[in-house]
Amino acid sequence: MNNSTEGDADDMELFPLYVTVPLGIFLAFLIFLAMLGNALxxxxxxxxxxxxxxxxxxxxxxxxxxFALSLFSMTVYSVHTLxxxxxxxxxxxxxVFLVIDFTLCLESVISIVVISLDRLLLLKHGPHYVLKESTKVATIKIAVSWVLAVCLYSPAIIGWDLWTGEDVSAPEDCDVQFAYHFVFTTTTAVIEFAIPFIIISILNFLIYLEIRKRTVVFPMTNTGNSSSEPNADYTSAAAKETTRKDIKAARFLAMLVLVFFLTWAPYxxxxxxxxxxEECVNEYVYEFxxxxxxxxxxxNPFLYVYNSTMFYKNFKEILRCCRGSATNTLNSTVVSHVTS
Incomplete structure (x- = not known):
């Protein structure tokens, strides 16, 4: 087992400068965008x-x-890529890197499942949703999701080479030891991607059916049938406003699932x-x-903004405050230099 990579850094053949610079700028921009959007x-x-x-x-x-993925996984791995x-x-x-990265990636998948389930429960329970889905319940669900995320890969990442007595990774590589074990890799891929994707697809189809029921009962378009009862008009204008929000939320979920599929399925x-x-996949393709x-x-943060005007307004206010603070700091610095 190789526990050290001394001397490997000196032997590395780096990309040419004309490749390293543009690639480094692109990766830095991607990491910054992910950190900024999720921090906001x-x-x-x-x-x-x-x-x-x-x-x-x-x-x-x-x-x-x-945010943790961008701060840790993407930042550390960018050094490996460059x-x-x-x-x-x-x-x-x-x-350490593999345990944290695999845990975070799996947690992001579980989170999308939980978000889809929560939206379906909201449509099913209606006014009773607040009673059934409290902050305490949400906290427990989130805690359980993190436990599941840690438990799926961590034991194998930490102990695979210790159990088998064989280190299959080269000193200059950082791969999971089970990367070339077809049964384990396929099983975890099914658990991590296939099953969640099927569950998410079913949940979103059920959400679509629930919203369709509402649009049948309260059509979004005006039928021209005016009511003499003001309360009836108000009520009709209100399950419509709710339906409009539900449709927008359903579109958000659909885009969230689509992004998840397009970014995860190829990998x-x-x-x-x-x-x-191993020879069937080009190294550059895999890294991409x-x-x-x-x-x-x-x-994902762009999807949050699309789905919620409140998130959008908060993003603008936070960025405006940061820009104003930076401007004030710059002005005060200039003034202090002039006066001194």
């Missing part, structure tokens, strides 16, 4: 009590996960192929798919 989501939730709903708790949990796919941090930190299929035929998977963390 978290700050907006904390500062605005109107956003502190059970449903948004699940969204913020996803934002926290994506070093021509050579791992410079050694065996032990590789284990998942590729890992299965690699498990029985890794970053494609993580790009979801940068895309």
């Amino acid at each position: 989501t978290i700050i907006a939730f904390v500062r605005d009590k109107k956003l502190q709903t059970v449903y948004n708790m699940y969204l913020v949990n996803l934002a926290v996960t994506d 070093a021509s796919f050579s791992w410079p941090f050694g065996y032990h930190f590789c284990k 998942t299929i590729t890992t299965i192929i690699i498990s029985f035929c 798919l890794v970053w494609l998977l993580w790009s979801k963390s940068a895309i």
Whole structure:
């Protein structure tokens, strides 16, 4: 077993400068975008009590996960990518990196399942939703999701080479030891991607059916049948406004699921192929798919803004405050230099 990579960093063949610079700028921009968008989501939730709903708790949990992915996984792995796919941090930190990264990625998948389930429960229970889905219940669900995320991969990542007595990773690589075990890789891929995607698809189809029932009872368009009862008009204008919001939320979920599928499916299929035929997948293609998977963390905040005008307003206010604070700091610095 190789527990050290001393000397490997000196032997690494780096990309040419004309490749490293544009690639580094692009990765830095992607990481910054993911960190900024998810940080704004978290700050907006904390500062605005109107956003502190059970449903948004699940969204913020996803934002926290994506922020951690960008702060840790994407940042650390960018060094590996720019070093021509050579791992410079050694065996032990590789284990730490893989445990954290796999946990965060799986938690993001579970979060999407929970968000879809919560939206369906809201449509099913209606006014009783608040009684059944309290903050306490949401906290328990989130805690359980993190336990599940830790338990699926962590034992195998930490102990696979210890159990088998064989280290299949080269000193300059940072791969899970089960990467070439077809049965385990396929099983975890089914658990991590296939099953959640099927569940999410079913939940979103049920959400569509619930919304369709409402649009049949309260059509979104005006039928021209005026009522003599003001209360009836008010009521009709109100299950319509609710239906409009439900349709918008359903579209948000559909886009969330679509982004999840487009960014995760290629990577998942590729890992299965690699498990029985390493030479079948080009190294550059694999690295691109890794970053494609993580790009979801940068895309999700845009979906939050699309879905919620309150998130959008908070984003604008926070950015305006930051810009104003930076301007005031710059002005005060200039004045102090002039006066001195």
